[in-house]
Amino acid sequence: MKKYLVLMLAVLGVAFSSQAQEKKNKNAKVDVEVKGNCDMCKKRIEKAALGVKGVKSANWHSDDQTLHLLLDENKTDGLKVSEAVAKAGHDTKEVKATKDAYDGLHGCCQYDRES
Numbered sequence: 724m725k726k727y728l729v730l731m732l733a734v735l736g737v738a739f740s741s742q743a744q745e746k747k748n749k750n751a752k753v754d755v756e757v758k759g760n761c762d763m764c765k766k767r768i769e770k771a772a773l774g775v776k777g778v779k780s781a782n783w784h785s786d787d788q789t790l791h792l793l794l795d796e797n798k799t800d801g802l803k804v805s806e807a808v809a810k811a812g813h814d815t816k817e818v819k820a821t822k823d824a825y826d827g828l829h830g831c832c833q834y835d836r837e838s
Contacts, residue, residue, distance in 0.1 A: 747796035750779070755790040755801050756816040757783060757808055758834045764813065767832070771811035772804050 772781035777798025805815040
């Protein structure tokens with residue numbers, strides 16, 4: 724009888740602990756600093772961001788070099804978006820594009836890189 728009581732308490736403990744897990748925001752607003760220059764950059768940056776599963780909207784502004792995102796935190800985060808944007812040739816605060824990716828950008832899109 725004691726075994727059954729212990730087993731029931733263990734099952735109840737697992738059930739309650741799984742409900743207590745932190746719920747992530749399905750419409751999180753995240754800003755990512757992304758280097759770029761022009762409208763071609765804007766299209767490339769936004770396309771790379773929207774290619775990440777869980778990104779609902781992406782809007783890059785050249786004036787403040789910021790990519791404004793609306794994303795589902797259950798599926799992605801700002802770092803994954805930064806990695807995708809860097810693969811497209813644009814440095815972010817967290818992830819730097821490879822030399823090959825940067826060199827592949829059109830001449831007007833080659834922003835000043837920090838060393």
